[in-house]
Amino acid sequence: MTDSSHQQFMAVAIALSKEAIRSERGGPYGAVVVKEGEIIGQGMNEVTSINDPTAHAEMTAIRQACEQVGNWNLSGCELYTSCEPCPMCLGAIYWARLDKVYYGNTKEVAAQFGFNSQYFYDEVAKPREARQITMQPLMPEAAVTAFEEWKSLPDKQSY
């Protein structure tokens, strides 16, 4: 792709980030997923309007792109997002096997406007015992039987 087409896709992501606040859908975030020069998914932050804490721009763009191609695997696709993703969205980017991420704002710039994803990065990086949200083990002997059952299956679909 040419430089101008990369900029064109980022411009759409930025336009979505503004639409999110102008339409009172959520925070100033937009994203698009592009495959072979075409937008196949787009999203904007809608957390507060649809009461879904997972409705970040990148998540919605990824889900829409997967629906479009009929596959959870977005290898060969790229994401353009108006801001560096949070750990939730970055996790989704990895699960979806996206090729590359273009981002507008850094998380440091976002923090200057009160959007502090660094806190989330710090918490995810901590040992599970040290996090602010307590994580407590429970019934490991029962839980592992699901993995054992999975292991014994003849046809396992990986993802």
Next chain:
Amino acid sequence: MTDSSHQQFMAVAIALSKEAIRSERGGPYGAVVVKEGEIIGQGMNEVTSINDPTAHAEMTAIRQACEQVGNWNLSGCELYTSCEPCPMCLGAIYWARLDKVYYGNTKEVAAQFGFNSQYFYDEVAKPREARQITMQPLMPEAAVTAFEEWKSLPDKQSY
């Protein structure tokens, strides 16, 4: 809550993890969100059956619970998950402001069965320039204008 009610909720999460593989919906993962002693959301892994890489058990349970209470904020609620969450789900747990997480399998046990969320933790913890999925800055001057517009709004809804 009594020890037995904690175990009862985890038993439901584990049952969901088995239902996920028996019904061929996805990997062996289940989760429930509990508020004041009642299950208000549940989920199982459905990634491969509905082609949604974000359809992890915890994500679905959180989204369902939010729909149930009509709020993106799940303060006062707890999550029971058959396995320690991946960074995507952990991010969602933080965004949803859950009080506490009970988990069955550790990620180390999951890895013994081929489910390696440690890779995701390692990637999220890296500086953005060092990740296996390339992250490239693009048009920061244009992107920041959305944050500036947000800053100028009189009524901002935080999340």
